[in-house]
Amino acid sequence: MSLENILLGMLDKPASGYDLKTEFSEGARHFWAAELSQIYPTLKRMEQRGWLCSEVASSAKGPPRRVYRRTADGRKQLLEWLRSGPRMGTERFAYLAQLCFMHELGDLEQTLDFMIELRSRLADFLLLLKNAEAELTPAGEEFPESLSEVDFHGYLGIRMGIHSLTAKVAWCDEALERIRKRQSPQVVRSAARKA
Amino acid sequence: MSLENILLGMLDKPASGYDLKTEFSEGARHFWAAELSQIYPTLKRMEQRGWLCSEVASSAKGPPRRVYRRTADGRKQLLEWLRSGPRMGTERFAYLAQLCFMHELGDLEQTLDFMIELRSRLADFLLLLKNAEAELTPAGEEFPESLSEVDFHGYLGIRMGIHSLTAKVAWCDEALERIRKRQSPQVVRSAARKA
DNA sequence: CCACGCATGTAATAGGTTACATGATTTA
DNA sequence: TAAATCATGTAACCTATTACATGCGTGG
Structure with missing residues (x-):
């Protein structure tokens, strides 16, 4: 699944679901789009699989944040995806x-x-x-x-x-x-x- | 749903699910991709909604074909989609x-x-x-x-x-x-x- | 006190892929 | 007779969208 791998790629630094969504919106990530309602369950699933781990950190503004970082297994998965050759055919216009x-x-x-x-x-x-x-x-x-x-x-x-x-x-x-x-x-x- | 509208657009001439799939593969329809397993149920659903009607016709080669044509309602739906402005944001690379x-x-x-x-x-x-x-x-x-x-x-x-x-x-x-x-x-x- | 930005999530539905299952006719 | 092409579909699963629900903290 592409979104999972993209999130793994973005998580070279610890980040919350909200942070990741912001990165998608700001245009730096012009190759993909994802909504918060898709990001949150995806992160949870990836943690269950052992590709990520998370901890809750209190935030200056607003409610506490769940910050994710990728594990060794997560990084391994990302590298596999990168080595699998260009993924084509997802284009839709x-x-x-x-x-x-x-x-x-x-x-x-x-x-x-x-x-x-x-x-x-x-x-x-x-x-x-x-x-x-x-x-x-x-x-x-x-x-x-x-x-x-x-x-x-x-x-x-x-x-x-x-x-x-x-x-x-x-x-x-x-x-x-x-x-x-x-x-x-x-x-x-x-x-x-x-x- | 884009696929439904695309199929409506392609059905300016009667065609079977198989015909439509062929059109997708031959590159003329370079803007979208769809598998047979998605096309068949979609056509069926559209017929139930009254956007299409179908009849079975025997084929020269192979088993009989179910040939679809679009109804007045189907065409109306297509025109609405065309008039709704460019649909962006589905791009994924x-x-x-x-x-x-x-x-x-x-x-x-x-x-x-x-x-x-x-x-x-x-x-x-x-x-x-x-x-x-x-x-x-x-x-x-x-x-x-x-x-x-x-x-x-x-x-x-x-x-x-x-x-x-x-x-x-x-x-x-x-x-x-x-x-x-x-x-x-x-x-x-x-x-x-x-x- | 209300709106806005931060922050998290669930539920219902829709859209799409992969694998499976079937069978006729033609061509090599 | 085996493979290719024509032809239809289902089932299980995965992916994505829309709508909803909640609540904190800051600035106007």
């Missing part, structure tokens, strides 16, 4: 499916609106990743050779996301142009002369 | 998570092997999409304006996949170079002079 069937609406205007909204959402996400990248990038140094092993791998992951999202946003723009051209060829041609 | 935690192995050589394998898998998939694109592309015509509404939308979807995968493969190459540079800076620098 509902929005692409929607686009492909959009012709059923029989109205290109709605395809256009859809693509405008999609572009905006993808661009927002891209910005998030670029911020994460900026945090890793120290100014005026030999880069990325200067990074630690941990940050170097994080950097590779973030860059993959940035490349893919940049390409998607660019394609949204091209698609928008094609749709507008299809709607009214003349208008777009004169707009193109201005640009 | 297990392989990116693996890459980010790869430092735990403490051996860049394994990161390298991982990226080589990943690149090869992504490139294979890209080829599949390019073939699908070629099937839509008639030679020497006004393109894509000449396409039907259905094919135009399919074309947009395929192009999105091609753009994103091309970017990912390119990033694999850049990542491989960075990893090699980190392993042995001198070797790569002399190789770069040759190129």
